[in-house]
Amino acid sequence: MVNKTVLIVEDEEKINKMVCDYFKFNGFEVISATDGMEAVDKFNKDIDLVILDVMLPKLDGFTVLRKIRKRSDVPVMMVTARAEDEDVLMGYELKVDDYIIKPFNLEILIAKAKVLLDRIDSMAKEKHKERKDILKYNGVKIDKLQMKVFIEEEEIELEPKQFEILKYLMENKNIVISREKLLEEKWGYDYYGNTRVVDSQIKKLRKNLKDKSYCIKTVFGTGYKFDVE
Incomplete structure (x- = not known):
């Protein structure tokens, strides 16, 4: 994966560093945040993917996601230790793209991220191809x-x-x-x-x-x- 930037939002320092290092190893540019407020402050239009923990200090993951969705349709993968149906449904209502349940395998996390980004890229290419065949003014x-x-x-x-x-x-x-x-x-x-x-x-x-x-x-x-x- 080249020229992709991921925002990692995780308050547990050990997990945050581990995930950041693994994404860097796989060719990503990485931005890190350890609480919800920091995540909102650091989010920008150049970020291609957000890995977002649900349980965060200051602002929880769902609140962060709501704020992001007001600005962007960037793909978001939520990380949670709680696999309760209510939380999952809340995430999908907020247009989360995938869920990762703690504890997770880093290789599976990266694989899911790459598949998601490849799908987004393919959709963008198809849309661009369609625009070339369509004139509308x-x-x-x-x-x-x-x-x-x-x-x-x-x-x-x-x-x-x-x-x-x-x-x-x-x-x-x-x-x-x-x-x-x-x-x-x-x-x-x-x-x-x-x-x-x-x-x-x-x-x-x-x-x-x-x-x-x-x-x-x-x-x-x-x-x-x-x-x-």
Whole structure:
């Protein structure tokens, strides 16, 4: 595991040091806290994982988790000596990701942490991949893979050329695209018509976009742009 930072929150000094050392040995950057207040103070946006004991001085683990959840969806593994159903349910209500029961095996703790972080990373990659296939601005969304267009999540029908023009303008949001450039990109070098065909398709496209037609701005004497607020 590389470039991952873990916050270890444990009030028993011996256990805290043991867990911190083991995470460091496995390639983690480690931040340590020995009470709830310190944990809240040390928590920051660069932390990738929290190992959080339930029984803590000053603020208990559930209170710490509530405060963290107001700021972040960071994965949290709670450590407890009490395996009571009420505590477990409380943790899951607060969106804890996993439980470790004391006494625990350090190798299992690390294995669980790595699996959890790998899953988070995989989900982030899938989400990023999906974003690359989706364009969404001002309530207009294009699914490039399925060649579908939505206005406020309601699908609309566009002719293929209108779809291509809208996609190109959205991919180049806030950039003025000349009629000549649109003609070249969407009709090709071999097209011998004039730029009025672009104006005609833009007019039809605006009509199909209905109350979102304002997104396509005319830049007089030049061309068009998809205006993102």
